Amino acid sequence: MRKHLGGKGANDGASSGASSTSVKPVVALVGSTGYLGKSIVPVFAKAANEGQFAAFKILTSSTPKDELKSAASDKVTIVQVDYASPASLESALEGVDVLVSALGASKSTEAAQKSLVQAAAAAKVKVYFPSEWGTDLDVSPYPFPPLDAKTEHVEEARKAGLKTVVFVVGVFSDIILLPISGWFTAPNTVHIPDSGKNKAVFTAKKHIVQYALQAVILAAQDPAKFPDKVRVWDDNRSWDEYTAELEQVLGRELIKNVIPKEQLVQDFAAGPSIGGLGRLLAADGLTDYSDNHNELLNPGEKYFKRQTVGETLKEGPTTKRTIVSREITLPTDRRWARWISSLPIAKQHDQQVTFLGTSPPTGRSAPDPTMFAQPIPTLYNNARNFKVPKDRVTTRIRIWSASSPPITQVSH
Template sequence: MPAFKNIAVVGGTSTIGQALIKNLLTTKGEFDAVILLTRDPESKASKELAALGAETRKIPSELSAEAIPALAESLKGVDALVSVIGAAGVSDQVHLIHASVQAGIKRFFPSEFGIDLDLHAPSIPFVGAKVPIRQLLRSQGIASKLEHTFVENGYFLEGFFSPFFNWQISGTSVAVDIAGTGDVPVTVTHQADVARYLAEILRSDPAISRNKTLKFEGDRFTWNQARELVSNAVIHVPGVKTSFSTTYTSVENLEKRLETAQGHEWVQVQLLLATTRGQGLLSHNHNKLFPNLKPTSAKEYVAGLVV
């Protein structure tokens, strides 16, 4: 039986959050409680998760320092808290951490789910907000009271093959603009698989993940290999006319764009540049910890995009 019996998820209506909660609820009675911490218990997603057996607890709309007492109250009885908060709320996890300490939580999983922060965060401003969260969790004052687990998975598989990464895939019509030369490998993992790995960590011996960084990898490829995967999938649609165009944007042009980029473009260009520098590739992975979990391959995912 799992050592963590009461699991709470904040950001639980996100893609990973919903998949994680549903996974934890698969076997009735495995956990004493699977708790959705939500600002809106009446939302459609919250109600759907509650109908499956999740307990819902309302939390303040702003995760501010003033909200720490209320957050701590919401976290009473929780053994492990998994944060799947979006990028805009990453800094607010400071207050979640302090509330977790007040509530006596054993383990905190911050919202990371990306590249190797210790290696690459200094050169990628977009992920910089995650660094103070790691530092706080590793600090003596917090680490002596609250365990942590960091989870890295490279890029999301769905995100890589999306317009945000310069892919336009519509049936058998495909266009892609490749960053750099397209020869540098990158790690990708499907969000559903990230949720599955999180669930297995919560079910496993806590010592396996206590105060550690665990890396999970769904697949790895270069831009050019990804292009080939999509091309092959399109070609194999019988009796259908296909179109496929490929362009390349140099590192120099991307760096020039970054000088004036704002908002979503500022994020996009940084992530594209990271793929050209090898910063999107995990040095190793811990997939063998859970050998029965077979993550979605890029080939499998791409096949579903061009049907």
């Protein structure tokens, strides 16, 4: 189990509600172009322009694109930084009260995260929200190296003297039908961990941003009294309830694939994945966040109304998602990735490719589908991560399309 990060219990410490605050913080964001960061920018910019923040700084290591530039105003500034230069970061963070990271804590961002912590400590940032935005890792007894970077980063930030707030939201409701979530990896099958009675937590991305906004404002009032870990959600129900709602939203009956705990353990040992970890935690009853900070940050649903997974799906194109299944021969030179990227549906960034195993057997475990459920452009860039056996083999793939109208066939 990950070392406990400490913190006050739900609704302890700071008073609920952030509208009657007096401190107007200077807020900085890193990771503004990522999946979550893009959604944070307009909401935080609006908060700054309306006087909830004294100022909002958007830190970026790349040349700002027009979409980001459009957020700039008298209260919103875009600052280009160099993560390899502590002086650059420290200068950008001068005068910042609250730093929010959506960089994505992983081995690939490890150096940038270290520099960020050092600069934030030197600039005397009062509150730091690291890039967590997911499952409560404190409760997990299962080692998973890809997420170790998050644990280590939080510990480093606290050792550096930063008030560090871990933000736990469960799974993004928006991606429940995508293979990477680990719950729904076939057109008519929902994967239920051990028992449909166990609860799991989902939060819509737009509400994660709203929770974060209130947390930033409230934490700035009295950092010492604000919890060290915040757990929030939109939906906290059993898998039986989620499955019933999915059937209603999708308009079809789903196959309930109940996976016993023993099988989940074996699968995770053979091919650890984020989806596999989530299923294990759910099987253990560790994804029930009945102890939470919903009322602290959104008292009486004052700032927004929580919504179910089904309500979130109805707002997006996900319910139009169709599947195209193909059997192709993969060459050892990985030209298959270029072929996939040339498909008409590859033009849409939300395509998902799921590898379903190889034939004939290659003498090794088939890859966990959730490890390779990636947007096609990402898949192409990371093609080297999937090692094709020396002999040409036939591999079944599934291409998930959220196009409208739905694409039902492709050719090659």
